[in-house]
Amino acid sequence: MDFVKTLFSTNLLLSGATAGVVIHQVIRRAFIDLYPFTTTGSVAASHWVLLGVFYRYGEYSFWEANRRALTLVCYTLVSLAVNILVYRAFFHRLRHFPGPFGARLSKFWAVWQTVKSKARWYQVTQKLHEEYGDYVRTGPREITIGDPAAIQLVHGLKATVKKAPFYAALTDSVHTTDDPVFHKERRKIWDVAMKESLADYGPIVEEFTSILHQQLDKSLGQPVSANALTKHYSYDVISTLGFGNSTRFLEGETTDIAKKVFGAIERGVIAIGLLLHVPYLLTIMETFTYKGPMGEFNRWAANEVDRRKKVGNPRPDLLGHLLKNSTDDAVGRQLLDNEARMIIGAGSDPAASTLALLLILLAERPEYQSKLRTEVTNAFENNTYACGKQLPLLDGIINECLRLYPSVIFQNQRLTPPEGLTIGSVYIPGDTIVCLGPYQQGRDKRNFVDPDEFIPERWTTRPELILNRQGFFPFSLGYYNCVGRTVAMMELRSVIARTVKDYDISFPKGSNFDGKDFYSRIVDHFSSGVPQQNVVFTKRQS
Structure with a gap:
């Protein structure tokens, strides 16, 4: 020695x-x-x-x-x-890719840009693409892509990439797992559950839309928060579809625990929006969430699983299907708890943000209320509306809202295979994180004519305004697409169709709504954060 x-x-x-x-x-x-x-x-x-x-x-x-x-x-x-x-x-093997010098050194550069932009990372990346081109180095081993040719190679069914380390920092579920074999097996269970219960979900969605209208009738002509209204609606719908137990926000009968829980969800998605750049901090947060900012939410989800196990012959719900297809051991229980949180978190905020934006867009454009009212009125049969039914203009308005303002602006992260990934003439080395999101593609001139303009007709009578349909993927693509897409569309169709038929939507007098300023303040905290905005509902005479 x-x-x-x-x-x-x-x-x-x-x-x-x-x-x-x-x-x-x-x-x-x-x-x-x-x-x-x-x-x-x-x-x-x-x-x-x-x-x-x-x-x-x-x-x-x-x-x-x-x-x-x-x-x-x-x-x-x-x-x-x-x-x-x-x-x-x-x-570094990525040294030839352009980008800010600070981004080469640390992902804390991205954290700082997120803070500086007030949680609008999507705006930061948009400017980076304008300055540096389609392939920008936004981290030591990260490339953010704006090239439409990469969409299918990164998110399509034949993509060779896999989920990036960000997902491994979260608790395991069908949504967050980076194990493709486990995801395939678990996703099959979810798809079957959705397919078998879809016919039951429609009447439940319509029931809550009726409750929503009852609340609107109590505040006719008065300013109401579009954000609060749509969040309460979305929470009530997803808690019933997911657990067979409504949170009763719309009826004003919710518990203090529910208020704390959904407050925790909002804080949680804000934390994810900031810390997704440094996933090891998310790992630390997840480890200590029992008493941390998400602790109340975690305990509530676990209690809901326990409650649901004891309920006999409830209304059709998603958790019932998952219970039948999960092992009755510690691993199975943990998976159920994780997916119970996912049902509420992923099933409520994205739908609520899009609903709020749709109400605001229609208040801003009353001419589309008139056009849509004619289409919707003709679609009613025996004074009832089927929210699973597609209507051209209605779906066009929804699609245009989702194209301009995706409910999840987050750029899904993927990891290139060891041999790397070639996109056209561009080679990206192996084990590189690549990011490609719906916001940038939805506003790319190579995909859409006049991409920054709200033109619902591009989805109906003016298809020439769509140059590349693959540039529209608000619910993601491939094997990892949104499992709840159909239910989300049912919610959007039900609320918008029936509300436009029965009410005029406008802004409060003297509000001087500035659309350019308002939409620029949408924040990216995993799901979109829509600025607070009041609207007024006026009952229409039949």
Whole structure:
């Protein structure tokens, strides 16, 4: 051990610098940020090992040995950090892709841009594409893509990419799993559940639309929040479809627990919108959520699963199907709890944001209310409306809203295979995170004529305004498309069709609504965050 003693006693700086170089060569292709506790534990363990070496073989006192061990660990970490930054800036396999210099060094650059833009990362990336082109380096090992040729290669059924490390930072479910085999098996269960219950879901959706109208009748001519109205509606619908138990927000009979729970959902999606750039912080948040900001939501979801198990012959709901197809053990229970949270989180906020935007868009454009009213009135049979039925203009208005303002602006992250990914003449190396989202594609001139204009007719009588139909994927594509798309469309059709038939929608007098300013303030916190806006409902005479 004389060699060890000599090495560690002569030049701690040289030893630390050398160790940093060696460690970087070992880990530089690994996603060590996915394992924050393992990484922290490794640093702590190395400190205690070095302390033992110095104390045992260096003839130092305990405190001197501790000081030297800590010094060597610090030198090593500094050396490692310098090696990482220099490599990322000048020698990384993505060094030939253009982008901001800060993005090469750390994803905290993206976090800072998200903060600066007030949670509007989608606007940041839009500007980056305008400045740097279709392929922009937005992280040390991340490329954000604007090229429409990449859509099918990244999200299509034949895509060779897989889900990126961001998803591994979240609790496992059919939506978040990065295991393609597990996803395929679990997704099959979800698809069957949706197909078998779809006929039952329609009347439930219509029932809540009727309750919504009862509430509108109590505030006719008065300003009401489009945001609160649609959130309450969406929460009531999804809690009933998912668990057979309405939250009763629309009727004003909800519990304090429900208010806390759905407040936690809103805080949670805000956190995800910020921390998706640094998924290891999401891992830490998930680990401590029992008492953290999502703790109330997690406990509520677990209690709902327990309650649902005890209910006999309830109204048709999604959780009933999942219970029949989940193992009755710790793993199965954890999966059910995770997917119960997913039902509420993914099934409520996106639909609510799109409903709010549709009401606001129609208030801004009364001429479309008149056109839509004619179509909808003709579609009613025996004074009833079937929300599963497609109507050209109605679906055109919904599609145009989703094209301009996707309910989930989040750019789905994928990981290229080890051999890399070639898109046209562009080669992206293996193990690279690639991001491609619906907002940028929906506003690309290569996909749509006048892409920034609200023109529902492009989906009906003016198909020439659609240059590339693949540029429209608000519900994602391929194997990972939204499992609840059909139900979401039922909600949107039901509320918009029946509301336009029975009410005029307008802005409060003197509100001076500025559309350009309003829509620019939509935030990206995983699902879209729509600014608060009041609207007025006036009853129409039959």
